[in-house]
Amino acid sequence: MRIGLIDFDGKIVNLALMKLSAWHKRQGDTVILNPESNCQVDKAYCSVIFSRDRDKAARLANIFPNIQFGGTGWDLKTVLPPEIEAMRPDYELYTYSDIYKRLAGIITRKKKAEKARIITNAGIGFTSRGCIRSCGFCVVPQKEGRLYETGKIEDLINPKSNVVILLDNNFTASRNCLDKLREIKERNLVIDITQGIDLRTLTPEIAKALSEVKHLRSIHYAWDLILHEQPSWRELIFFPGS
Ligand code: SF4
Structure with a gap:
């Protein structure tokens, strides 16, 4: 199965998605971070951190009909099943460039690169x-x-x-x-x-x-x-x- 993991509004890396990734890879599934279209995946998960982003994130259901939402910004009830919560995070899910792109603020390019490297590893x-x-x-x-x-x-x-x-x-x-x-x-x-x-x-x-x-x-x-x-x-x- 092809699994899409959508990190809607994270600032660094998303622990829940990293655990989902590890669990699905263990089942033999292929995991794609932030897929762009439904034809890339059979099922998608979306994590929403901030409640202000909830409505915008909900529109993703028009693109990914088989999508499951979670995260504090979505609701306070949805949690990972215990077997997934117990997984070690998949440290291969995010690449250096995934992190580099999302670092904001006034920061030199050198510092930004260094910060992205530290967070990735x-x-x-x-x-x-x-x-x-x-x-x-x-x-x-x-x-x-x-x-x-x-x-x-x-x-x-x-x-x-x-x-x-x-x-x-x-x-x-x-x-x-x-x-x-x-x-x-x-x-x-x-x-x-x-x-x-x-x-x-x-x-x-x-x-x-x-x-x-x-x-x-x-x-x-x-x-x-x-x-x-x-x-x-x-x-x-x-x-x-x-
Ligand atoms: S309830 Fe705990 S985590 Fe929340 S603001 Fe108060 S001290 Fe911090």
Whole structure:
């Protein structure tokens, strides 16, 4: 069977599509990323990240009659079947040029090429899903529920590089956070913590461990989240000493 995987609005690589790709290839299927016409495929999947893109993505059903949609931008209920969720991502799905084309922003050509190379070769995934909090503006609690562990750092490594893109919603809230940071350090990995660090979970030990691992880019803190629940901190954060 020929399978089309449509990454409608992703900014880097799409983990769910990479897992679908790995699963279908294991069944002997041929996988095509972002097919242009229905005659190339027998079935298509489309991932929509942003809800603002939902209506536009839905029009793809006119081109691909046998299409299945998913992703947070589509709905909060559709999830991968457990046997597909358990797959290691297919790190061959995205090529360097797929990533290069989608990198936006003010950036030199050299930096863009370097960034595309890093992302193409990086490992990616979650070690936990859900969250300990339930911020009203966030879809995570509704979609994934309370925080639970899903994997180990070693499961996320792409043999092509030592960079790991970590997608955990609230990494430092995991009770295994210190062990994970220790493993990152011992394996000499370079980590990209994509989501904001929840300051309220930081202990001196976690802060120290965070400072001892190599980061691909600056970690960022969830100020909005803190200010949402602790408005009085605004003065301390933005007007210290006043
Ligand atoms: S801490 Fe972050 S992931 Fe958790 S509910 Fe709040 S915004 Fe969502």
